[in-house]
Amino acid sequence: MATRQRVVAAATPLFVRDGYVETTMAGIARAAGVAVQTLYLSFGSKAAVLEAALAVEPDEQPIGWTAHVRAEQEGPAALRRYVEHVAAQVERRFPLDAVLRAAAADPEPAELLDRTRRAELAVHAQAVDELAEKPGFTTQISLQRATEIVSTVLSHETYGLLVVTQGWPPQDWADWATHHLKVDLFPA
Numbered sequence: 001m002a003t004r005q006r007v008v009a010a011a012t013p014l015f016v017r018d019g020y021v022e023t024t025m026a027g028i029a030r031a032a033g034v035a036v037q038t039l040y041l042s043f044g045s046k047a048a049v050l051e052a053a054l055a056v057e058p059d060e061q062p063i064g065w066t067a068h069v070r071a072e073q074e075g076p077a078a079l080r081r082y083v084e085h086v087a088a089q090v091e092r093r094f095p096l097d098a099v100l101r102a103a104a105a106d107p108e109p110a111e112l113l114d115r116t117r118r119a120e121l122a123v124h125a126q127a128v129d130e131l132a133e134k135p136g137f138t139t140q141i142s143l144q145r146a147t148e149i150v151s152t153v154l155s156h157e158t159y160g161l162l163v164v165t166q167g168w169p170p171q172d173w174a175d176w177a178t179h180h181l182k183v184d185l186f187p188a
Contacts, residue, residue: 004042004052007032012053016095020050020103047108054096054116069127075134075186080178082127086154087174094164097156124150128185136186149184153177 010032014023025046029036043049065085072078090097100116103109125147131137138146152158154177162168162176 003032003034003038007034007039007042007049008053011049012096015050015053015099020046020099020106020109025049045108047112050096050100050109051112051116054093054100065127066130069130072134075131075136076182078131078134079181079185082131083154083174083178083181087159087170087177090154090156090159091163091170094156094159098160101156121147121151124154131185134186136188138185138187140187141184146185150181153181 007028011023011028014027014031018027023046025039026036028046028049029039032039039049043052065082068081068085069078072081097116100109100113104113125143128143128147128150132143132146141149158177159170159173162173163170168176
């Protein structure tokens with residue numbers, strides 16, 4: 001486990017600095033202080049190293065979003081908690097996600113990107129299911145449509161356009177996302 005963590009910690013800045021194509025397994029092994037064979041035995045491929053880097057969770061969030069959302073009685077407050085959780089993840093993952101999107105012409109990263117997006121959509125669907133139990137949740141759109149709206153507003157692409165390209169502070173993006181999702185999900 002310590003070797004995998006060391007590899008991920010060494011690979012992350014390489015991917016961000018050099019991109020997926022230019023980052024090599026030999027370079028990752030050198031930065032991590034392990035043999036290239038160890039990388040292949042532990043991960044199997046460079047795409048698997050990138051996937052592991054994308055999956056790393058920060059230590060400050062030992063309780064997942066589900067408990068926080070369930071604990072809130074009011075829908076808009078529960079929505080705010082979910083947005084805060086997702087915003088922290090998007091902010092942390094955005095540089096690696098950008099690497100993944102840039103490499104998507106390659107079949108392995110393309111498959112990883114597709115799998116990552118499907119997993120994110122499933123999490124958003126679970127959140128919408130939880131939010132739908134709160135008083136005031138909209139009856140004007142389907143849960144599927146609500147999930148698609150949440151997924152779009154909280155996407156890495158939207159974050160990139162507003163925070164990276166336009167220079168919004170991340171908290172402004174989270175506030176904007178919360179406001180617009182509240183209008184669609186809890187209109188009152």
